[in-house]
Amino acid sequence: MLERWNPVAEMERLWNEMDRIFEEAFGRTARPLASRVLSYRPATDIYDTGEALVVKVAVPGAKPEDLEVSFEQNTLTIRGHYGYHLSEDEAKKVTWYRREIGTGQFAESFTLPVPVDTEHAEATFADGILTLTLPKAEQARIKRIPVHAPQALASSLN
Template identity: 35%
Template sequence: MAITRWDPFRDVLALQSRLNSLFEDFTRGQGEQDALTTAAFVPPVDIYEDEHKVVLKLEVPGIKQEELDIRVENNTLTVRGERKFEKEEKQENFHRIERRYGSFYRAFTVPSTVDTESVQASYEDGVLKIEMQKKAESKPKQIKVNVGSSPKPIEAGKSEKPAA
C-alpha cells in the first residue's frame, strides 16, 4: 500500500470542480436552442501549396456565393460570411439543431512570395477555394552542378582516365 501525503486543498479543489460542473449543466439547458442557432461558427480550412500557388479550401455549405466577402489588404486575406437560420411560417418540431448559424470571420497572413494581384476564388459544392499565385522570383529554379574543375559535365558510363 502506497503512502499518500495528505493535502487539505485537494478536497477543496475537487469540491470546486464538482460545483463548476453542476452550474455548467444547469446553465447549459437554459436557452440552448437560441445559442445553437445564433452562435458564430468557424468554418474548417485546408491550406496547401505547390511550386506555383497557395490554395485555401473553406467548408461553407449553405452559404450563398453573394454572402461571401473575400479581401486581401496589407498581406492579410480575410474571408467573411453569414449563414442565416431560415424559420418557416409553419411550426417545426425540431428534435435537434446541430448546424451552426451566424456570421464568421477568418483572417490569414499572406506570405511575401504570393502575388496579391492574382487571387482567384471559386465556390462549388459548399467549398470555397481561394488560389493565390506565387511571384515568378519565388518559384524554384533548376541549377546545374558541374563536377570538379572541368566546365563540361561528365557523361554517364564514361570515366575520365588520364592517358599513360
C-alpha cells in the same frame, strides 16, 4: 424538442447562470456581453502546390454572394454567412424535433507564408467549399539552378 448535447452551449448556459447570480448579489454581471458571443471558425486547409497556395474553407449553407475575400499586405481575410434561415412564415408552421445546424457570420484572417500575386488569384465555390487559388509571387517561387562541372574537369572524369 430533442437536442444533441453540446459542451459549448452547456458552458454558455453555465456563464448565463453565473451572470444571474452576480447580478443578484452585486448588481452587475461577471463578464461583458461582447465576450459571450461564441465565434464560428470554418474548417480551413491551406497547402502549397509549388506554383500557388490553395486555401479551402468549408462554409455549409453559404452562397457565393454570402462570401467576401480580401487581401491586405500578406494577410488573407475571409468573411461570410453560414447556415440557413427559415422564412417567418415557415418558422411559424414548424415543430422542431432536432436542431443542430448553426447559422451566423464569421470572419477569419490568415497571414500567408509567402507573397502571392493577387491580380491572378481565383476563387470558386462548390458543394459548400470555398477554394482560393493564389499564385505565388515570382520572387516566392522555387528556382532550380543547374550545377555544372567545369569543362576541363568534366572531360578528365570520362
